[in-house]
Amino acid sequence: MTEQIASNRAVTAALVTTEGPGGMSDGKKGFIFALSAYLLWGVLPFYLKSVAHMPALEVVAHRIIWSVPIAALLLWWLGLFGDLKVALTTPRMLFMAMLTASLITLNWGTYVWAIGSGHAIDTALGYYINPLVNVVLGGIFLGERLSKPQAVAVGLAACAVLLLTVYSGGLPWISLVLAFSFGFYGFFRKTLPIGPTQGFMLEVLLLSVPSLAFIAWTVSQGTSHFFNGSAHDVGLLLFAGPATxxxxxxxxxGAKLLRYTTIGLMQYIAPTIVFLSAIFVFGEPFSHIQFIAFALIWTALAIYTWSMLQQARKVKAA
Structure with missing residues (x-):
């Protein structure tokens, strides 16, 4: 825990000392950081569409491999490699990092495949559902009691899933896998006593071993788009690191410098961009039943957001 506190202070200090024009406040800097992240996540499907001709596992493997040098460079700049050394020599941290790394790989793999297969609307639904999944996980595993508005919101989301299940003849598994994999990832990620940047480096470092093995296998099979593909494909795969x-x-x-409620409101930016892109740019079909389901989800999120703001006001007043 001491390492985590020290790491958090180091990251925050590095951010605060980087003053913007006119001495930008922490809140403004945090907002810019978070907004940039959500906007990038919102336009990520355009990149994933450009690599849709490649297997999803190959794209995910390169997302992991080329993220390692970026994360390592950032850790070096912040002087936080010491935390990583501690984590690599702590069995419990390694086990939890392997668990979170597996969950985020499942999330990435599903997302990459879904976008490339024309299911961007389903991915947007998954990330709309995710905040409500987090509420449910908190109630089940942390004993957190759901408020009445939260219970109503979860109920509306369940109705939306049931409606889509009846309409399509099966569970909207893409949406549910994305929502629950990311929900459990966030849940278990909180148990890692290490900062977010160090944790990300630890996860991609652990994942780089099977990723390199998979890439080696594609090379041996002659199916590697990196070694046997065009220069365009090589460039796209190299860009997977920064994009991730x-x-x-x-x-x-941004999360370190913003209030939880602010981050909670901003998290809808990315799925909204994806949703609009899916309909108006990618031309995915959107039925009346899907519209009703999304309307239920949007209503649920409005109720959930209202309850979150009310709670924040009570805490501030206290």
């Missing part, structure tokens, strides 16, 4: 690491790092910095 940069928004995550920006989000980590």
């Amino acid at each position: 690491a940069v928004p995550l790092i920006l989000y980590a910095f």
